[in-house]
Amino acid sequence: MREIVLSRADSSSAGEMSAIAASSDFCAKWSASDFESEASNKFARIYAAFYGGEMAGFAAFRFCREDAELTNFAVRGRYRRSGIGSMLLAKGIESALSEGVKNITLEVSEKNSAAIALYEKFKFKTVSVRKKFYNNSDDALLMLREI
Numbered sequence: 001m002r003e004i005v006l007s008r009a010d011s012s013s014a015g016e017m018s019a020i021a022a023s024s025d026f027c028a029k030w031s032a033s034d035f036e037s038e039a040s041n042k043f044a045r046i047y048a049a050f051y052g053g054e055m056a057g058f059a060a061f062r063f064c065r066e067d068a069e070l071t072n073f074a075v076r077g078r079y080r081r082s083g084i085g086s087m088l089l090a091k092g093i094e095s096a097l098s099e100g101v102k103n104i105t106l107e108v109s110e111k112n113s114a115a116i117a118l119y120e121k122f123k124f125k126t127v128s129v130r131k132k133f134y135n136n137s138d139d140a141l142l143m144l145r146e147i
């Protein structure tokens, strides 16, 4: 059984991350060039999980002093429910801790029960609701984890 390997993603992984985003509901549909420019932003921390050389998922954060935000996050469909999302989130939280971050926020659709369950497992709490945020229809939950 091969292991999942986590590493910091750079612009060379932009195409793979964009393909995973394109095939995932709910996440931000960044193009390869969006990922490329994000990867070179000094505030960005993007982590990717690999299984036998194939990218299985990514989690993109922005860190700015005491605040961090999860800006994009997806696991390739066939790898879901095997702990990879948890590994990526844990990696981001661990890095945030080591860089002195105190608060991590994220925004998630009220309809995204899989992601909400994962965030609640990681002690994120809903701190506000943005009404009809997505396509003037679904609410967005703003979630916060204090570390």
Ligand SMILES: CC(C)(COP(=O)(O)OP(=O)(O)OC[C@H]1O[C@@H](n2cnc3c(N)ncnc32)[C@H](O)[C@@H]1OP(=O)(O)O)[C@@H](O)C(=O)NCCC(=O)NCCS
Binding pocket: 024, 025, 026, 027, 073, 074, 075, 076, 079, 080, 081, 082, 083, 084, 085, 086, 087, 107, 108, 109, 112, 113, 114, 115, 117, 118, 119, 121
């Ligand atoms: C959200 C997402 C990243 C989770 O990744 P994952 O690798 O499947 O997550 P994990 O396997 O680490 O799951 C950890 C826990 O989250 C919860 N969870 C994950 N998927 C779930 C589902 N479909 N239904 C209910 N709970 C779920 C469970 O509590 C799970 O623990 P368990 O498997 O022991 O019950 C993945 O579903 C995904 O890519 N979704 C589409 C994109 C997306 O929603 N991104 C987030 C935007 S805010």
